[in-house]
Amino acid sequence: MKALSGGEIPDSLSDVIDGFVDQEFDPEYMIFNKKxxxxxxxxxxxxxxxxxxxxxxxxxxxxxxxxxxxxxxxxxxxxxxxxxxxxxxxxxxxxxxxxxxxxxxxxxxxxxxxxxxxxxxxxxxxxxxxxxxxxxxxxxxxxxxxxxxxxxxxxxxxxxxxxxxxxxxxxxxxxxxxxxxxxxxxxxxxxxxxxxxxxxxxxxxxxxxxxxxxxxxxxxxxxxxxxxxxxxxxxxxxxxxxxxxxxxxxxxxxxxxxxxxxxxxxxxxxxxxxxxxxxxxxxxxxxxxxxxxxxxxxxxxxxxxxxxxxxSSKVAREVWKGKCDNCPFLPMCMGGCRFFSVLNRKGFDGVDCQKRSYEEIVKLIRYFV
The missing domain is CATH 3.20.20.70 (Aldolase class I)
Structure with a gap:
């Protein structure tokens, strides 16, 4: 954790950290600039x-x-x-x-x-x-x-x-x-x-x-x-x-x-x-x-x-808007899996919140530093 607090980002985490930087989350940019x-x-x-x-x-x-x-x-x-x-x-x-x-x-x-x-x-x-x-x-x-x-x-x-x-x-x-x-x-x-x-x-x-x-x-x-x-x-x-x-x-x-x-x-x-x-x-x-x-x-x-x-893909990638904007796990979740949302009877355009799971998973970040 010292490395992260000192501003050093391990190569293995660079893509992850980029998704959480202090700027507007823009999945459209990431999708339409795919290589x-x-x-x-x-x-x-x-x-x-x-x-x-x-x-x-x-x-x-x-x-x-x-x-x-x-x-x-x-x-x-x-x-x-x-x-x-x-x-x-x-x-x-x-x-x-x-x-x-x-x-x-x-x-x-x-x-x-x-x-x-x-x-x-x-x-x-x-x-x-x-x-x-x-x-x-x-x-x-x-x-x-x-x-x-x-x-x-x-x-x-x-x-x-x-x-x-x-x-x-x-x-x-x-x-x-x-x-x-x-x-x-x-x-x-x-x-x-x-x-x-x-x-x-x-x-x-x-x-x-x-x-x-x-x-x-x-x-x-x-x-x-x-x-x-x-x-x-x-x-x-x-x-x-x-x-x-x-x-x-x-x-x-x-x-x-x-x-x-x-x-x-x-x-x-x-x-x-x-x-x-x-x-x-x-x-x-x-x-x-x-x-x-x-x-x-x-x-x-x-x-x-x-x-x-x-x-549509546009519907899928916008389900979080107005509902999950301030969630710290938004870049990892995007409003949840579309399939799980359907299973949970929330429909294809529903939010399937996984915040509790992500709170546990991110603790694993200690293994990288």
């Missing part, structure tokens, strides 16, 4: 896992992305890159079920002369060394893989269709991937596994898996209801739990990244960063995908997008 075009494409709603808390559980289909959607996606990028770097996210379902589609899209974009790279959000089961090497050669820079605890915990939560566990296979893939690309290790946290996080991290260290970024996320309800929601962490305890997980990670020797304090701007706030599914439906963000009630437009084959006037 990247960051669209997302869902290649399939199908998955080889059957996780009980999956937010797409009611929308699983075996269809794959249509060729006209791929053409539309590529054309969209060519129309809208405007000199910016292009960073695509491949999502699902399980996107690696459609590895050939990633290869086709990557080669087409790369051949157009654009500065292109991509990330993949995967359960990790199909990310073998040969697959990872192929993806890296195509432009992969980041991969997100999920482990929910040590073997006996993870395999009860994240298992293949049919019930077979996935822990050992994913661990093998992680050990290889950490030396080839940037790995984000997501941990979906609820009351059933929060006390097992330390054992998971100890197991990773034993295997030499230490070059990964730990990214805990709380399991939340979705628009469908099932018995799993009885395991969710109460909203008033969310900040305490996240802080606890970060503290454990630090104690076990894993870096607490500055993304723990990331500014609240997300894909829902940025009109250009479309999220398109296998049928060409465009959504506000990843969490709404599959739900026909929250389609905001359609991607055409020529790369244009026909919006329906609902769930």
């Amino acid at each position: 990247y075009l960051e669209p997302t494409i869902l290649l399939t709603y199908n998955c080889n896992f059957d996780c009980p808390y999956c937010f797409q559980k009611d929308y699983r289909r075996k269809d794959v992305v249509q060729d006209k959607v791929i053409r539309g996606f590529i054309n969209y990028i060519k129309r809208n890159s405007k000199g910016r770097k292009v960073r695509v996210s491949y999502f699902g379902g399980e996107p690696l079920l459609q590895l050939k589609k990633i290869e086709d899209i990557s080669k087409e974009i790369d051949s157009s002369g654009l500065d292109y790279s991509f990330s993949v959000i995967t359960n990790g089961s199909l990310l073998s060394p040969s697959v990872l090497d192929k993806l890296v050669s195509l432009g992969l820079t980041h991969v997100q893989i999920t482990l929910d605890g040590p073997r006996e915990v993870h395999d009860k939560r994240r298992f293949f269709v049919g019930g077979k566990g996935s822990f050992d296979l994913i661990l093998d893939h992680l050990a290889y991937a950490q030396d080839k690309t940037n790995v984000v290790l997501r941990i979906n946290v609820d009351y059933r596994n929060v006390d097992e996080i330390r054992e998971l991290l100890s197991t990773l260290k034993e295997r030499g898996i230490i070059r990964v970024r730990i990214d805990p996320h709380l399991v939340h309800e979705n628009i469908f209801r099932n018995e799993y929601w009885d395991n969710l962490i109460a909203k008033e305890n969310e900040g305490d739990i996240l802080a606890k997980v970060w503290e454990i990670a630090r104690e076990e020797g894993f870096q607490v990244p500055h993304e723990a304090f990331r500014l609240g701007i997300c894909v829902a706030h940025v009109e250009d960063d479309i999220v398109v599914d296998p049928y060409g439906n465009v959504y506000p963000c990843w969490a709404f995908t599959g739900n026909p009630l929250y389609v905001k437009g359609t991607l055409n084959e020529d790369g244009t997008v026909k919006l329906n006037g609902k769930f």
Whole structure:
């Protein structure tokens, strides 16, 4: 803390501090001066896992992305890159079920002369060394893989269709991937596994898996209801739990990244960063995908997008105005997540206050100085 009080800002915190300087908070400036075009494409709603808390559980289909959607996606990028770097996210379902589609899209974009790279959000089961090497050669820079605890915990939560566990296979893939690309290790946290996080991290260290970024996320309800929601962490305890997980990670020797304090701007706030599914439906963000009630437009084959006037990015990024103007956590929150606002019956344009959680999370700043 002495460094901060003396005016010294560590490099790892510079982006965070910039969001809290004593000047008018201007998300419009940050959004319209982005150096990247960051669209997302869902290649399939199908998955080889059957996780009980999956937010797409009611929308699983075996269809794959249509060729006209791929053409539309590529054309969209060519129309809208405007000199910016292009960073695509491949999502699902399980996107690696459609590895050939990633290869086709990557080669087409790369051949157009654009500065292109991509990330993949995967359960990790199909990310073998040969697959990872192929993806890296195509432009992969980041991969997100999920482990929910040590073997006996993870395999009860994240298992293949049919019930077979996935822990050992994913661990093998992680050990290889950490030396080839940037790995984000997501941990979906609820009351059933929060006390097992330390054992998971100890197991990773034993295997030499230490070059990964730990990214805990709380399991939340979705628009469908099932018995799993009885395991969710109460909203008033969310900040305490996240802080606890970060503290454990630090104690076990894993870096607490500055993304723990990331500014609240997300894909829902940025009109250009479309999220398109296998049928060409465009959504506000990843969490709404599959739900026909929250389609905001359609991607055409020529790369244009026909919006329906609902769930606009402008509405999303202005919900805080007149309500949260004086909140010290505004740059981290932006009025809260649009998806959580919908879940909490406040509507897409409602404020979902997370002040209590942020009060706990910002205490972690001591780890950076």
